Amino acid sequence: MDTEVLDLPLSRTANERLHAMIPGGAHTYAKGDDQYPENLAPVISHGSGAHVWDVDGNRYIEYGSGLRSVSLGHAHPRVIEAVRRELDRGSNFVRPSIVEVAAAERFLATVPTAEMVKFAKNGSDATSAAVRLARAATGRSRVALCSDHPFFSVDDWFIGTTPMSAGIPAATTELIATFPYGDLAATEEMLTRYPDEIACLILEPATATEPPPGYLAGLRELADRHGCVLIFDEMITGFRWSEAGAQGLYGVVPDLSTFGKALGNGFAVSALAGRRDLMERGGLRDSGDRDRVFLLSTTHGAETHSLAAAMAVQTTYVEEGITARLHALGERLAAGVRDAAEAMGVGDHVVVRGRASNLVFATLDENLQPSQQYRTLFLRRLLAGGVLAPSFVVSSALDDEDIDRTVEVVAQACAVYRKALDAGDPAPWLVGRPVKPVFRRLA
Template sequence: MDFARSAEANKRLHDMVPGGAHTYAKGEDQYPEGMAPVISHGRGAHVWDVDGNSYIEYGSGLRAVSLGHAHPRVVEAVRAQLDLGSNFVRPAALEVEAAAKFLATVPTAEMVKFAKNGSDVTTAAVRLARAATGRTVVALCADQPFFSTDDWFIGTTAMNAGIPAQDVVSFPYGDVAAVSRLFDTHDVACLVLEAATQTDPPEGYLEGLRDLCTRHGVVLVFDEMITGFRWSEAGAQGVYGVTPDLSTFGKALGNGFAVSALAGRRDLMELGGLRDSRERVFLLSTTHGGETHALAAAMAVMDTYAAEGIAQRLHDLGARLAAGVRQAAAAAGVGTHVVVRGRDSNLVFATLDQDGHPSQPYRTLFMRRLIMGGVIGPSFVVSSALTDTDIDRTVSVVADACAVYRQALDAGDPTPWLGGRPTKPVFRKQA
């Protein structure tokens, strides 16, 4: 495979864009050296780079494109709006329809406000909780990787340069007693977490959090950026039957178009409205939050999920992929080193060294072999556009990658198979 044009495009990006990408998770450092394709276009579950190489793609748009690229129903809805104008001095009629459709899709929410990205709506939830409770402390799940680009979260990561100390405490996922102790020692405004991650929550866990938050007057916030439309159309709360006070959605909501949502209890949300007598909260005020083409995309996504059973299809495709990858890894003798984890609709892969520890060098080896076989992605997160043929092809490429993985393990050093420096974690002190 030739990556000459991608290499030149990456160089130009680094010259003009800090980090060479507008999202750190899409950075060149997340891919094997010399094998960071720059994408030309995509269709369904396939993408092509500027060198003409084609790939089966996973983790599309960092989990945002769950229906596949250029989905006809979404494209048609967007195109219909473009001729009508996209942003006006007053709300568009489409905003009424979009809000109504969202609240019908997520029936646990009483009000919704749209924005463009997940960081803004999750920060708005924190702001709302602080205003409603009169407290400042945010309790954040320590075992989950990302909630916002804003200071209250980034200040807790390794990339905290330029950020003052934040009033944030953390708690481990799955331990109700730890949260109870936290509430006994801190005046917490809100508890922020993903309701589920790689596995289902322990029995009674979410119910326990709900009860604790109610008793202590803490606002319970579910980040549904990933679980929304992947666990179900209504997110994890729709699967587990536990209603948060506030929840935030994005990613798959727009199938690649920029739209996110803050949803929740009316009495909380009205703090940011015009019909409440309490002190006003500057909740969300985004110039582009009501862009009609993005809201049309979201409405088309919700319609497609309902009409075609997309959530179930994502689970079915993921189950087929996970079974194939596990079988291929076991056959190559690396079943305890190349590990598929997560809900079937949201699969990730772990690459472990001889001692069973996560390894960036072995991740690099594995990703390199996948790319060479025409499979790209930082995960095995599926889109509904994948076919059985795509899955079978992926499993075949994984089998070849696992054979090389076994050679590296036997040699005790993956370096000869890396082709350059290893991939790197996003959150680190030095570039």
């Protein structure tokens, strides 16, 4: 494919139909067509392994599959086999299935730092349940979230802090405090500013950068000293950092943690896990005179086929060394992209960041500032070369040939990028409006 001839007429029609019936044209804003160059937002027909096909018949090497959820590749045989075994046995009953026993045992064996687990369907339910549990356990209302992390929940306690806060009462956001990642002194200052008010600290244990030495242990100590609950959002770090999550890799145990995304390889399953004494507040065992917490109660939270998928994912990760493979693939890709960018004279402008298993890229302008226009130019060229990459997050289904082809396409994109930098204006290469940030006040 070439950017001058790449045409997606069926995808364009499908996008119009989506917008006519579905607000935003997708079921998560990160998949919106505003995240892609104008008229170049492919609508997917199907996927297999590390490749997807759009409704126009084009094949792409795919990165960031399912917003990082499909880490084993599409239609992974071990996962599909496990799901199929359950489909003919029924998916939902009036009482718990024996599959729930096996799934909980498997999860707690994989994440031994947790003592209990409850499954749900999405990450927002799990993080919001963790916050509610922390508020109940501490008797405090204020939540402290890490200001450097882009997303925790669709619920009011988080969305109220974003530019898309319409419809959320100010009283809700007034109960939120923030702290910067990696800065223990600033976090302690925040805790001191709200003495005996902070119910919990919630953050991703690691992101595009590794935690500074002693940082997570320092947070653990601060939480203990100030009497608040430490929550790790492991939606992304879970499995990609290690099978036991970042907490297993770095050796710092939170009070509560949440998992999702890679847990089901695309099937809908998430988990809230943590200390028994906290989790039991949402249970049925005698708690004396303590009020019960409505923790998680989801009709579809324990669908048997999704739990079977989760168990198959965990088995595959452990038996096939998936985390190590993700890192190896990511390292090969990062090295190739950096070399290609340097060779084309844009090494300071096309920047790969993050842990090898969770790579993102930045597109910087002439002044080395983030640029949506240059991101649009870059994405157009990637799509033209058959690479669908809102990020460079790898799946284990990629092979060396996929990586090498991606690097070739990146080199071609970087050559155009250099031309735009030399011209001092990327507009002639955009062919339409630039891509837009997800969180913005106006459409």
